[in-house]
Amino acid sequence: MKALIYLILLLFVGTSQAYAWEAFYVLKPNELRFSKAAGIQSQQAAPTDCRARLKEITCIVNPIQDPKESRSCQPGSESMAPAIERIYDVLPAKLQQTFCSMTVLFIENDTEVLGYAGVLTWDANREPQGSFMGIRRTLVEQNYDATSVLGWKEQKAFGLKAPPFVHLPEGPRTSIVLPSSLSALHYVIVHELGHILDFANRANSPEPGSWTALSWETAEKPKADQMFPLWSKLCFYDCKEQLGVADMEDFYHQLAPTDFITTYAAVSPWEDFAESLTFHVMAEHADFEYQIQTPFATYDLKKKWDGLGMKKIWMQDFLNRDLKYPTPLK
C-alpha cells in the first residue's frame, strides 16, 4: 500500500530541525507504533461518540528512544482525558468530529514541542485514513495560560531562550485572553485540529482558490504583496540566520500590513492555515483578546483578524463545507 504519513510538528518549540515548517516526520503506517493495555481500545470500527473516544485514545508516552519500538501507553493514560474533554466541550461541532478519526492522542512526558498532529495515511483513492495528535504533558496537567505559553514561543523567533514558559523583559510582550479564560491547551488543540482538517480537505494545494493561493507564491515563499524584508530572517528553530531583539520593532511594523495573522502564520502555508483557523474559532467569542507589545508599539491581532476580509471569508466558507475527516482506523 502506498502510504504517506505527515506528522507535522506544530507550535513547535524544538531546536533540532532546520526550519519549523520543514519538520515533517515521514513515517510508514506501521511506524506509528503504540500499545495499550488489552480491553481499553475500542472495538468499534467507526466510532460515533467522539467525546467518549478521548478516554480510549489518550496515551501517555516517554520520548522515542528507538523508532522501531512500540510506544507503550503508560498506566493512567485515561486520566488525561478530562482535561481534553473540557476543551472538547467548547469546540465547534466540526472540530469535535475530528476526534472520531483520531487513532491516538499522545501525551508527551518530555518534548520540546507544544503539540503536533497529522493524517496517518491515504488510501488508494487518496482519501485520508486515521489521524493523530501529540500534546506536551504539562499543558494537559497544568493550567498554563496562553499569555505565558504563546508569549514564550513568540520570543523564540527573536533568539531568546527562556525556561518554559517565561517572558524575558527584552523581548516582545504577548497578552492573550482566550474565550472563557481557558488555558493555552485550548489554543494548541484548535491549532493542531486545524492541521488535520487542512490535510484531510487539501486546503493547502497548489491550485487556484486554495488557501495557499491567498498569500503564498509557493509553499516556501509568500506572494510579492505579502513579502516583507525581514521575512527571510523569520525562523524559530536551529536557524542559520534569525531575527534578533534589535529587529523587533521593524519586524512587527513590516508584519502588520500583511495578511499573516501571527508571526508563526508567516512561516508556511500550513501554519498560516492552522493559526488562521484558530483565530477564526477564538474570534467567535467576544472575550477573545490577543496583543503583542514592543517598547514602541502595540499590535492588536484580534482587530487585525476582524479586518482580514479574504482570509476570514475563505475560512468561513471552509468551515461551512461538508468537511472530510480521515476514515477511522481500528
Ligand SMILES: [Zn+2]
Ligand atoms: Zn502548526
